[in-house]
Amino acid sequence: TQPNSPEARDKKYHMHAYTNARRHQEVGPLIIEKGDGIYVEDISGKRYIEAMSGLWSVGVGFSEKRLVDAATRQMAKLPFYHNFTHKGHSPVIDLAEKLVTMAPVPMSKAFFTNSGSEANDTAMKMIWYRSNALGQPQKKKIISRKRGYHGVTIASASLTGLPYNHMSFDLPIANVLHTSSPHHWREAQPGETEQQFSTRLADDLEKLILAEGPDTVAAFFGEPVMGAGGVVVPPAGYWEKIQAVLKKYDILLVADEVICGFGRTGNMFGTETYAMQPDIMVMSKQISSSYLPISAMLVNDRVFDPLADESNRIGTFGHGFTAGGHPVAAAVALENIAIIEERNLVANAREVGAHMQKRLAGLAAHDLVGEVRGVALIGAMELVTDKATKAPWGNVGALGGLVNGILQQNGVISRNMGDSLAFCPPLIINDKQVDDIFDAVEKSLDEAARQVKA
Numbered sequence: 001t002q003p004n005s006p007e008a009r010d011k012k013y014h015m016h017a018y019t020n021a022r023r024h025q026e027v028g029p030l031i032i033e034k035g036d037g038i039y040v041e042d043i044s045g046k047r048y049i050e051a052m053s054g055l056w057s058v059g060v061g062f063s064e065k066r067l068v069d070a071a072t073r074q075m076a077k078l079p080f081y082h083n084f085t086h087k088g089h090s091p092v093i094d095l096a097e098k099l100v101t102m103a104p105v106p107m108s109k110a111f112f113t114n115s116g117s118e119a120n121d122t123a124m125k126m127i128w129y130r131s132n133a134l135g136q137p138q139k140k141k142i143i144s145r146k147r148g149y150h151g152v153t154i155a156s157a158s159l160t161g162l163p164y165n166h167m168s169f170d171l172p173i174a175n176v177l178h179t180s181s182p183h184h185w186r187e188a189q190p191g192e193t194e195q196q197f198s199t200r201l202a203d204d205l206e207k208l209i210l211a212e213g214p215d216t217v218a219a220f221f222g223e224p225v226m227g228a229g230g231v232v233v234p235p236a237g238y239w240e241k242i243q244a245v246l247k248k249y250d251i252l253l254v255a256d257e258v259i260c261g262f263g264r265t266g267n268m269f270g271t272e273t274y275a276m277q278p279d280i281m282v283m284s285k286q287i288s289s290s291y292l293p294i295s296a297m298l299v300n301d302r303v304f305d306p307l308a309d310e311s312n313r314i315g316t317f318g319h320g321f322t323a324g325g326h327p328v329a330a331a332v333a334l335e336n337i338a339i340i341e342e343r344n345l346v347a348n349a350r351e352v353g354a355h356m357q358k359r360l361a362g363l364a365a366h367d368l369v370g371e372v373r374g375v376a377l378i379g380a381m382e383l384v385t386d387k388a389t390k391a392p393w394g395n396v397g398a399l400g401g402l403v404n405g406i407l408q409q410n411g412v413i414s415r416n417m418g419d420s421l422a423f424c425p426p427l428i429i430n431d432k433q434v435d436d437i438f439d440a441v442e443k444s445l446d447e448a449a450r451q452v453k454a
């Protein structure tokens, strides 16, 4: 590469997120120049299907002019205002009303932030504030799950249940605990059915609550379907049994809808797909198709009322972000949700998602595929070289990285989380485009199998 090329300047000046700095000097960047529908194109002109919607986020695809126009209109009218100390603006009111009224379970208020991590931090602080307002300062512990993903700030990384996000950062912080991962294929005992496994996980949760003291546990955080933990779909009976335990001990449920929200699982929210009754919903990514950063926390009356109650002597909720509920991002989110509704993209996710799950299921017979899993337009295949022992090929992630690299050469961008490759294409995808993805996946698996055997 030329010394002044974008690749060379990237290596010289740009520090990438979630990247091994030493390896980046060898591998270099993939620089994406433009997008069109489900496709993106790099600076050499090579075209890819973006089978991850970027980062599980570009629901309406990469070239939605209506979102550009919504941003331009709002930018020209009021490019910035905030919502601190009783002030506000129309786009944020419109979006709050839209989200509260479209929520699948009764919700009361929306609070706006800029990322999934910030929204989860906000939920934690809200829960702690509420316990103080209720005169229950001991009720501060929060339970999330191993393999769960909730973000990377100090607090949300603590909620995240991946060793990777704790190592080297001295996390998790105090008051955050992790219960068992719901991945049946990896974690179930021999012969244990999904229902039996779910019962055992609910028992694990109850044991943890009893060991900690039920009056010290405030909330449970969970993604309806785990995303970054490897696309883990809840086993049969899981949410029903977990929610029964939470109800028994008066523990709030927070549904992290950052990936599942806005159609991904074949309903508008993952909460509907799995009959969840959350007290707080956290949403981001597909809320604006990530054209601009925005996220939201919705709370129900049970959470909100103690704040406004006259018995609350704390007063001000001392929390908020300069750009939280940014008017341009809010205008884009509103237009994005309108597009999802008008074009029936949730139904599309369900219908084309059924086809995607069929193609995924067809991979299960391949020598390198240990498990396939998913729902509607989110799925994963987990790679192994020995199906009986489920052992990885060398280090965990080596086979995932190999197949992911070959697949990228073959024109499809996926994402390997360890040895699981995820598929989470834009909601606008059609059956033929799903076939293009999985034809390339089959070809890539065969190529990888030849390399593994060689």
Ligand code: PLP
Residues within 6 Å of the ligand: 055, 114, 115, 116, 117, 118, 120, 149, 150, 151, 152, 223, 227, 228, 256, 257, 258, 259, 284
């Ligand atoms: N929660 C979930 C379920 C996520 O998948 C993510 C990001 O992938 C986050 C939270 C964190 O969001 P952000 O990267 O915007 O901080």
